[in-house]
Amino acid sequence: MRVSRPLILATSVTLAGLVAAVVPSSTGSSGDVDVPTDGGDPNGYVIGQHDHSTVFEPVPGVIAGNALVEAFDDVDADGLPTRRVQMTWQSNEDVAAADSEASMIHSDDGGFTFPSGVNTDTGAGWFSKLRDGSIIGVEFIPRRVIDDHTVELIARRSTDNGRTWKDLPSTFTTDLSFDESKFDRGIRVHRDIFYAADGSLLMTYYTTYAGDPGYRTELARSTDGGRTWHRYATVATFTDGVWMGESGIARAANGELVAVHRTGTPGGANVGLIYTNRSSDDGRTWSRPQPLQITTASGEPAPTTGVMPVLRLLPNGIMTLTFGRPDNWIAISPDGLGHSFEQAQTTYVNHPRVNASFQRFHGSSGNGAHAVVGANRVLVVGDNCAPSWGCPETDAGFTIDGEYRVWKKFVDVVAPNVGKIDLLGKYEAGTVTIDTDMNHADARLPETGPLGAIDGSADWASAAVQGRPRGDGTYTVTLDRTYTLNQIGLHLQYGAPSAARVEVSTDGETWTEVLDTGTVTTYALRYFELPDVEASQVRVTVADTDPQALEFLGELELYSTVDSFENDPVGQVPRGYTSAIGATVTDFDVDDSRHVMRLTDAWIDKIASARWSSDPADEQSLAFRVNSIGYARSFAFTVLGSTADAEDVPAYHLNVGSDGSIGWYSYETQIWTKLAPAGTAPQRVWHELRVDATLDGAEVFLGGESIGTVEPSTLGITALTGHRFASSGTSSHYDHFLIDDVEQS
Helix, strand or coil: CCCCCCCCCCCCCCCCCCCECCCCCCCCCHHHCCCCECCCCCCCCEEEECCCEEEECCCCCCCCEEEEEEEEEEECCCCCEEEEEEEEEECCCCCCCCCCCEEEEEECCCCCCCCCCCECCCCCCEEEECCCCCEEEECCCCCEEEECCEEECCEEEECCCCCCCEECCCEEECCCCECCCCCCCCEEEEEEEEECCCCCEEEEEEECECCCCCCEEEEEEECCCCCEEEEEEEEECCECCEEEEEEEEEECCCCCEEEEEEEECCCCCCCCCCEEEEECCCCCCCCCCEECCECCCCCCECCCCCEEEEEEECCCCCEEEEEECCCEEEEEECCCCCCCEEEEEEEECCCECCCCCCHHHCCCCCCEEEEEEECCEEEEEEECCCCCCCCCCCCCCECCCCCCCEEEEEEEEECCCCCECCHHHHHHHCCCEEEECCCCCCCCCCCCCHHHHCCCCCCCCCCEEECCCCCCEEEEEEEEEEEEEEEEEEECCECCCECEEEEEECCCCCCEEEEECCCECECCCEEEEEEEEEEEEEEEEECCCCCCCCEEECEEEEEECCECCCCCCCCCCCCCEEEEECEEEECCCCCCCCCEEEEEECCCCCCCEEEEEEEEECEEEEEEEEEEECCCCEEEEEEEEECCCCCCEEEEEEEEECCCCEEEEECCCCEEEEEECCCCCCCCCCEEEEEEEECCCEEEEECCEEEEEECCCCCCCCEEEEEEEEECCCCCCCEEEEEEEEEEC
């Protein structure tokens, strides 16, 4: 939306401190939707949490905890992109010598539903999708120690995206000697399996060798798809009097590797400060570990300990961190580099209210994980009770209860700019088309193809690929209308030097180049600001620097001056809107854009409304789409203004009546005047409205056609200052409206 910065406070302030306090999501919860609330900063980075729900609750006495999750690209029955989510949990006691008893469940719709049923014949542990399309998994605890240098791992491989599994014989060998007196079964595989730049696989583990005072974290390397692993590098060893284990590793937006570690004291506390370090040579050498800086916007105190750190780089370039104990937490690194994390907030809390020092760690184990399920969304999972020790019968008064269950919740993590165009949603609806020669397909990797460039995934194979070397790849998107573009996001071939040019056209014949990336190496989307440019078609030409290489377009995002709500957290007040009641972003009851604003009036003593404030102007154009559904009486849309005596007054107050008429209101006469008769804009149909306003008068358009001109609703308007959407009045309730594609200029 092209407006000046809204007059609200940013929520992405970084404050000093080690670990910051519990803060709620950026807006009010669903329990207080009748309290005026402001949305997040449209020019900032915002975390928006959904409510949690139970995935599995066993019969009493059966353990279910330490939930883990991964997500991999797939296509649905219609050939459309989806993220297949794989969730596991354990039923064995949480003790060092226990054999794994694990369950697995799958979702084919990005984690909304898990209809697959529980599979207890597969293991838990850590999983990764290989570039041949298979998935390998390695369990936390090895099967056995073969000798002082070798262990037999428990590994499995799936060639059907996790539906069925076969055992994969696998060993790990080190050039040092295990200390059997300090460590059962040699190593613990924890937690990430990922590709090195040379195409080999790297896997994280921790262990104790002879002479070590405590755990160390290392990387193992495999060049045969996970059948054999060998010690490759030490990531972190005994530092500042604490051991390093249970480490999460991810590749940052600049290609460096970032590690985050649980720590503890030999013979003392087994949960300490979270430490971090990094590698700039693809994992061969690592910097000295340091305490990780984590803050919230509030700066309130919070736990200074953490277990099970998990790092993920989202396709939008933001890095996320989850960790726990006490409670479960999420935080973000907006620049995707992972040097520090901000906006930390709890995702789940369950502990005895007695809160003796030892009981504060009871309840939820703090173990958990998160998986990327969209360009700006992760699925977070965890448990209600730690296996075996979390909810003993001697504890009571839990914040939730003392029963075993595993839970999930979506968390939306969004970057600046609310003008994202939903290319995939519009493609599915048939309002956007794609013309490309980047049509390479691989039966083992169904995510590879033209839609791979707009599916919200930055994984290696999820791309549009030009299958023949020595030729540029072209990818042309024909949009559903002419937009004013102001930003483009591009991700080319994952981890490889690439280049692209972007051209735009309004007629399909005359093209203007608006961006030349030069040679770049991307691991997620990289965003480029554009001078406002009109476009109904966008053409991306990918030219790899290696003439023998294939051309990859990993991901394409387009942003315009139209507020589409696609880059907003679902369930929250839309970013940039203030004093909102009953206004949230929703992802159901939608049209060809999968996010819209929902405005619902459930009260008899107040109205549902949302206001956008902008800098004073002499002219203002407001355009939007609206659909009245569910007992709708009247929908009000108002151009706001100021007078010599007052601010935030209705400069032009209009409505769509329950009878489908369109009216204008005069505050001087207190009379409504119909600009269009009943039936002009019927309910349950999307309508395009526009108001072109000056200080002296405004013209109103429906579907691009003028339906009349009006005088100001309030006399003496000296400036125009934004807009407001609202239900019809306090006497009506259950009014229900959907609003989309808002553009104020």
